[in-house]
Amino acid sequence: MANAAGIDARAAAWLERREEGLSESDEAALQAWLSGSLANRVAYWRLKAAWERADRLAALRGAEKNSAARMRSFLPLLVKIAAVMIVVAGAGVLGVTYLSRPSDRLYSTPVGGHETVRFADGTRVELNTNTIIRARMTTGQRILWLEKGEAYFQVKHDALHPLVVMAGDHRVTDLGTKFLMRRDPSRLEVAVLEGRVWFDVPDAESARTSLPLSEGQVAIATGPKVSLERQSMRALDNAISWRRGVLVFRDTTLADAAAEFNRYNRERLVIPDPAIAYIKIGGIFQATNVGAFTEVAEDVLGLTVHRHGNEIVISR
Amino acid sequence: MVEKTEQGRDGSTRPDAQMNASEVEAWFVREVLPLEAILMRYLRHNWRGQSDIEDLRQEIYVRVCEAAFRQLPDAAKPFVFTTARNLLITRARAGHVIPIEMVGDLDALGVAIDTPGPDRSAIAREELRRLQAALDRLPARARQAVILKKIDGLTRREIAARMGITEATVSEHLAAGMSALAGILYGEPADLGHKP
Numbered sequence: 001m002a003n004a005a006g007i008d009a010r011a012a013a014w015l016e017r018r019e020e021g022l023s024e025s026d027e028a029a030l031q032a033w034l035s036g037s038l039a040n041r042v043a044y045w046r047l048k049a050a051w052e053r054a055d056r057l058a059a060l061r062g063a064e065k066n067s068a069a070r071m072r073s074f075l076p077l078l079v080k081i082a083a084v085m086i087v088v089a090g091a092g093v094l095g096v097t098y099l100s101r102p103s104d105r106l107y108s109t110p111v112g113g114h115e116t117v118r119f120a121d122g123t124r125v126e127l128n129t130n131t132i133i134r135a136r137m138t139t140g141q142r143i144l145w146l147e148k149g150e151a152y153f154q155v156k157h158d159a160l161h162p163l164v165v166m167a168g169d170h171r172v173t174d175l176g177t178k179f180l181m182r183r184d185p186s187r188l189e190v191a192v193l194e195g196r197v198w199f200d201v202p203d204a205e206s207a208r209t210s211l212p213l214s215e216g217q218v219a220i221a222t223g224p225k226v227s228l229e230r231q232s233m234r235a236l237d238n239a240i241s242w243r244r245g246v247l248v249f250r251d252t253t254l255a256d257a258a259a260e261f262n263r264y265n266r267e268r269l270v271i272p273d274p275a276i277a278y279i280k281i282g283g284i285f286q287a288t289n290v291g292a293f294t295e296v297a298e299d300v301l302g303l304t305v306h307r308h309g310n311e312i313v314i315s316r
Numbered sequence: 317m318v319e320k321t322e323q324g325r326d327g328s329t330r331p332d333a334q335m336n337a338s339e340v341e342a343w344f345v346r347e348v349l350p351l352e353a354i355l356m357r358y359l360r361h362n363w364r365g366q367s368d369i370e371d372l373r374q375e376i377y378v379r380v381c382e383a384a385f386r387q388l389p390d391a392a393k394p395f396v397f398t399t400a401r402n403l404l405i406t407r408a409r410a411g412h413v414i415p416i417e418m419v420g421d422l423d424a425l426g427v428a429i430d431t432p433g434p435d436r437s438a439i440a441r442e443e444l445r446r447l448q449a450a451l452d453r454l455p456a457r458a459r460q461a462v463i464l465k466k467i468d469g470l471t472r473r474e475i476a477a478r479m480g481i482t483e484a485t486v487s488e489h490l491a492a493g494m495s496a497l498a499g500i501l502y503g504e505p506a507d508l509g510h511k512p
Contacts, residue, residue, distance in 0.1 A: 004374040012491035020472050041337070042344065042377040049345040050498035057447050057466040103469045116338045126338070138469075245336045 011043040015051060021106045028110055055120035058139065108132045112264045112288050114245065122156030123163060128242050129264045150182040152240055169202040170221055180240055191218040193236050201226050247285050254279045265290050270313045276303060340384045347392035348380060352502035355400060362404055376400050450500040458493035461486055
């Protein structure tokens, strides 16, 4: 067993670096270090928990500046007025308000990664594979940006400071809730698993359309177009099965299943033949175990699997 | 159409890993870390070599989490302390160090184990007071770096500029502060009046 102080120092150094943002290769190195030994992982968890507790110290910000206190008390009203104006004025103004700041924090996962971020306010965000979240969580403001990927939000509701998640020009405002957001290059999906949210969509005329979404509702936005559907809780549970590290397929085409696997793995599944791309399958797979999937293709479906470098081609 | 439910699960999951890392982490942070103060006291009382107490703590955490990856224990407290006792016995037998008084008395300890941990309902103000007290005990440079980071919300670069030191040195101070904070926040009783 390696010496605890040494591991502790390594874990602390990693955590500190991670807060400043890690490159993809650094992130991979961190994951490798964590997987290297359970002692590493536990030391990392322990320091992370303590360091997150220390986030509460932010409450002391400006505490000594009593002279500013009187001025400060007017601020919330001004902010509210400003907020109303922003809603009326629409997306153009929002862009200005939500510009990136150096104090924003970045959280990211590599391909195949899965990470839970706990904020000081009690909000939990779980990042799925290949995801980036930017966070501005201060005492007065709670804004998250889903820059790419997929995340599951469990929000500690605070009516005075609703949590806002931005995804491009789209905006989700929490009304006490758990929801899932997935952002692909041309498509945004918002699914509400509990409670309600407001879903704001930019219009062509730079106005905004606000849609209330409630439990079981799924909104799929492609640009300004939005379609709504209702899904069973079972289907929604399957949609967040990645939290357990598994993919659940029911009546899923081989092509869709392959696309799902490709989100979690560096090896790419390719199915060039449309005749087999639409074969439907069902099953539960570990997201990072492409082998189990190709075995099904070979043994159960009688297909041929060939490897070409990083590509795995499934054909007849 | 082929229904091949459970194939992946049977064929791929390691037989001994039922829980995923974030579940174990959440359990560890929620159930085990709050026990650290009484665990450390237990170790100090029952182990002569004070220098390797932290190694013992680490080993106990690893064993506890190893088990948790298979299945989360129903009750964390008895599990952690049984693990601790077994480890001390094994170590004592291996002749590393002779324990002062090999307390087989988990029962006697039971009193201590059942002492309520930090009051979960009191939280915000009490927690803040505790954090401030912990902060006050950090080495001066580490404290300053942590204050600039956590209270003023500055980035590493801004802290370096403010303190007039390199970013690498800021990293070292922050890492040291992080380690020390964890030791104080988890390793010591919430009531600072009690000396460990």
